[in-house]
Amino acid sequence: MQRKSLGMVALIALPGLFLSLIFAMLLLLAPAKPAAANCGPAVSVVIDGNTKVEGYTQEQLKNAAAIMGAGKAVNLSVKGQMISVMVSLGESGLRVLDHGDGPGPDSRGLFQQRDNGAWGSYADRMDPAASAKNFIKALQAVPGWELLEPTIAGNKVQRNADPYHYQKYWPEAVKLVQELSDGKLSLKGSDCAIPGQSGAGNDYPWKNSPTWMQVGDGAAAASPLGMFYRECVDFALWRVNQQMGSTSAPFKFLNGNFRPDGQGLGSALTWKAGWDAKGWPTGKTPRVGAVVWYAPGAGGADPTYGHVAVVKEVKDDGTYVEEGYNGNPPPDDHNYYTRTVSSNVPSAFLYLPTQEEKK
Template sequence: MSRSRRLLIIAVLPATLLGALLGMILLLGPAESAEADCGPVSVVVDGNTRVNGYAEEQLKNAAAVMGAGKALNLSAKGQTITIMVALGESGLRVLDYGDGPGPDSRGLFQQRDNGAWGSYADRMDPTISATYFIKALQAVPDWEQLEPTIAGNKVQRNADPYHYQKYWAEAVKIVQALSDGKFSLEGSDCAIPGKSGAGDDYPWKDSPTWQQVGAGSAAAASPLGMFYRECVDFALWRVNQQMGSTSAPFKFLNGSFRPDGQGLGSAVTWKAGWDAKGWPTGKTPRIGAVVWYAPGIGGSDPTFGHVAVVKEVKDDGTYVEEGYNGNPPPDDHNYYTRTVSSSAPSAFLYLPNQEEKK
């Protein structure tokens, strides 16, 4: 790796520049409430409603579930989680039987006969059983910051916390089809932790790099407090996005990320930044996790390392990472994706409650 390439990963702003930038950020108005985009969904169902692959009975049950969610002021994201769990438990059918681990399980959510989910009639009623599930979901601490499948598992407590993950896309499709308006849970204030966005949605992809305007210029600094189009600025954008902060003033900044007052800094210090914040790390790739390369690992800069974000996890022991400034000139400071062995990075840095699969 050439010396010029090594310099590209540096993304720490001078203290004076950072202070000026943060001062400007504090003058901005508060971010728009997420409730504007993530509020309850109104259910619209009539005889002409069709969703490919689902029978009328299933759609009526989905509508009942969503109606229960709206009555409890559940967000669109919460309604989608609820539909996802019902798909994973019963295929959106009111089942009058259980399974081996739970022979007394019944209904859309396969709720047990243990007194926590009401009577047999309650468990067999789509609206009532959904109401029980939703109230339990809303009682889970910080459930909206969990991956959808983890949030559902906190209520259901089934053996595999990732059982529901494969039903998420279908749940989104159903909720959108039965809603009175289209919405997106990706790349917005409704963004869901664990999701990596839709490709190159970095807001400052056309902004000048510090090499173009000079390292001491405020024009080189993004609102996150790092240089535009560097690996760390893209990764910190993803962190903000996944935690529901998609406009200024952003929740997570270079200068205020760590509770000890130190800057998050260049890629080399990100693992230490995560440790200082008490956020989890591990060796298993999870969608949306930050990929951390220690200096010299995986072809990264021998002084500053590199960070990226997990976009997709494959079944063959590899994952797809996305990021910025991961290629040599002339394709530096641009978005890239590549498939990497899961053993290549030094660590994966998870968001709060983004649990590592065992």
């Protein structure tokens, strides 16, 4: 897979005045604060007999409101409220069930909590507010739960066999919390976006912008993200912003503010180090929406700078479809491409904070 001189750089050094200009710009950038992982403070609930959400009964809405209220009482973040509603959707369909199932015949209530002493009395488990309070207490005891993919966080509390059981309920949980909140709850720029649902095809906003080689002026070729237009790193950082709910200026994640230590995210070469500095997870398993990282020379990547792309689709045969920019040799460089790649070719996959490698 030829990829020489591809995925080049994020404002690499250029001679003379431009280098001085970039250095001065970097000095003006304050060290970035780590991105919030909880996507905002807890929200209060407004619900009455006239409240309607398509697809849900009044009983379900009242139970969702009880869960959100239990979270608000302990200042649980909105992400925590969404996780709690998601788990209840996956366990009981937001209904107070007075029966269990094969694996848990003694399970009861909104969260199908067991009669093992950890979840209070039978009355507690059958009470929406009390059972939600106990679930939330257990969720908050999970180390780093705010950075986990929602279904993984839920699974670490419930300990069910399939850690991805709750994944399909996340969009509905987001919708319910938005609809039942006391104000307009926007997820723009938040960490409650849904990875893997970022865009379709070549929706890169600057697909017609000139490259630094075309204009001969690096400053004129820098995108709003602080990378060169139509480089692999600019497209990948666009996808990261997009998946995290930031789709227009001012963008949340920039070359200059991505790392909490104030260093630039840099060329493809330094992206793995950038993820490590930020404390975001990495692994060897492709996940839709994850950044694909090639170390220098890996898989035909540039021997100096490496390459980054984005996982578009994961197949069952051990391959995945990656999408990106500047992944083909001239004259088709600096354009959008897709290709199917064996999962063992890249050096690593860089996950968003709401993703975790499936074990």
